[in-house]
Amino acid sequence: MQNIDLLIIGAGPIGLACGIKAESAGLTYLIVDKGTLVNSIYHYPYGMTFFSTSDKLEIGGVPFISHNPKPTRMEALEYYRRVTSSHQLKTSLYNAVKKVEKNDAGFKVNTEKFDLQAENIIVATGFYDLPHxxxxxxxxxxxxxxxxxxxxxxxxxxxxxxxxxxxxxxxxxxxxxxxxxxxxxxxxxxxxxxxxxxxxxxxxxxxxxxxxxxxxxxxxxxxxxxxxxxxxxxxxxxxxxxxxxxxMTGYEPNYEFLSDMGVKKNQESPYAPIYDPKSMETNVEGIYLAGVICGGMETNKWFIENSRVHADMIIDDIKNKKMAFK
Ligand SMILES: Cc1cc2nc3c(=O)[nH]c(=O)nc-3n(C[C@H](O)[C@H](O)[C@H](O)COP(=O)(O)OP(=O)(O)OC[C@H]3O[C@@H](n4cnc5c(N)ncnc54)[C@H](O)[C@@H]3O)c2cc1C
Structure with missing residues (x-):
């Protein structure tokens, strides 16, 4: 069974940003997604234009050049494909994570295609899969x-x-x-x-x-x-x-998936999952949250623009813990 430092669940823009940061920190990692790369964006309306300008959607220092200041869905798909290839990110697509179980060495993870052991987990699963x-x-x-x-x-x-x-x-x-x-x-x-x-x-x-x-x-x-x-x-x-x-009544994070891992949420609206805003670590040691999932039902609180920074915060925390352990 594969044994890695970090499993990133979700190959959306923020999961990819976490992968890039993990790679540069020398961590062994894997990004898994139940669908294709940036699966949520792939399912957006065909003719959709982002409200953000392309520079605000950049990850890993790769410039995002679009025809107009605000890029289209097609341009974003091309951009995130290019980022993934140029950073040679380790991904496993069309491979849903089914179960995450805590054990002495971290977490045993069961995916559709294989099992693995990971010391840390980042949940970057967004909110676009479950409509209200x-x-x-x-x-x-x-x-x-x-x-x-x-x-x-x-x-x-x-x-x-x-x-x-x-x-x-x-x-x-x-x-x-x-x-x-x-x-x-x-x-x-x-x-x-x-x-x-x-x-x-x-x-x-x-x-x-x-x-x-x-x-x-x-x-x-x-x-x-x-x-x-x-x-x-x-x-x-x-x-x-x-x-x-x-x-078009909105979407919500998969709370069942989070609670199966032991991650708790606030009991009041917007029912945001509980995490430390400095490290992004949840109430379960070693499980972190990144991206738009952090807002709970408040799905317009976080976007790509303002949640790219979660990648730095999480990887810094994992690195610091590793250093302290040595
Ligand atoms: C129509 C629309 C327009 C938007 N426009 C903008 C904009 O202009 N600017 C901006 O900054 N933000 C915008 N947003 C918000 C933002 O783009 C998205 O919410 C963004 O995709 C969030 O990134 P993320 O990586 O956190 O999550 P997502 O991109 O949603 O990625 C989550 C990934 O997790 C995967 N996943 C889920 N469950 C599992 C599982 N069990 N196992 C494995 N994989 C799993 C999904 O398949 C998905 O690929 C927009 C959102 C919408 C809906």
Whole structure:
């Protein structure tokens, strides 16, 4: 069985940043991912543009040059592939981590493809795998999705979009412009979220004002059927014809995965996992957290820009412990 200093779970941008730092510190490490490289970004909408400028998404000192200041998903995929190859990072892709068990030498890890022994673990699994469910009848119909890829399937269709944050707004505008027959937004709050990108917010507000996109504010979708949906509005229940539903209601970290490892979370919202903000080590000695997972349900607290630094903090802590042990 392979024996390493560090197992990094998740080959997202922050897992990769941890790998680069581990490599330069002379640690033996492996980055495993249940999907492809930067699997979350791979699953973002095809035409997505980052809100960050490309320099803020750089890792390992490799320059990220994009056509425009804010890079596209395609450019980010190319960039992270290039970083991984140029640093010759050790990865094992399409290999989910199933179980992490503490033992005297660190942790015994069971992955889909093999078992290994690791002295330390970094959990950099993000939040994009588990959508918030609506919890209503009809949610499991094939016409309902929690992930938006592109507008084409909704051409000439009646589309309902649940949510009022960036993902919902981007999908609504794109589908309206690519000629969906009807775009209806169902929004729990009384207005579009304040966190919507400042250059997009006036666009969606004006489309709603002029009636090109219909919006029900302070409303909730309550039932989904084959060709219609029910919406609870302040004026009572409304039923509208519908072909597709995009439930852009956000995502959450895999708490079960964390708790199986013994990592605790705060009991109050945003239920952030417990970690030392100086070292990023959790309540389980030798298990660290990195990247957007650190925010718990507050999924807009950490992004690539401000969590790249976790890699330095963690590897420094592991190195210091090793030195103290010698
Ligand atoms: C639409 C959208 C736009 C965004 N735009 C920006 C932006 O402009 N700027 C910015 O800084 N941030 C942005 N973010 C936030 C940020 O890009 C992502 O959240 C970023 O990918 C987080 O990096 P990460 O490495 O922490 O996690 P992720 O990139 O989510 O990586 C986690 C990885 O862990 C893997 N994984 C999960 N469970 C397991 C398991 N059991 N075993 C093995 N592997 C596992 C996943 O497959 C995934 O590859 C955006 C997010 C979204 C959703």
């Amino acid at each position: 469910n609506l919890g209503i009848a009809g949610e499991d119909l094939p016409k309902v999705s929690h992930y938006y890829k592109e507008a084409h399937p909704y051409f000439d269709m009646k589309l309902a979009i649940v949510g009022a944050a960036n993902s919902a707004v981007d999908a609504a505008l794109e589908c309206y412009r690519k000629r969906a027959k009807e775009v209806t937004m169902i929004i729990r709050e009384e207005e579009i979220r304040k966190t919507v990108k400042y250059w997009v917010k006036p666009d969606i507000e004006n489309r709603i004002k002029e009636g090109s996109i219909k919006a029900y504010f302070e409303s909730e979708i309550s039932s989904i059927r084959g060709n219609e949906i029910d919406i609870e509005t302040p004026e009572g229940k409304v039923t509208i014809e519908n072909d597709f539903v995009l439930a």
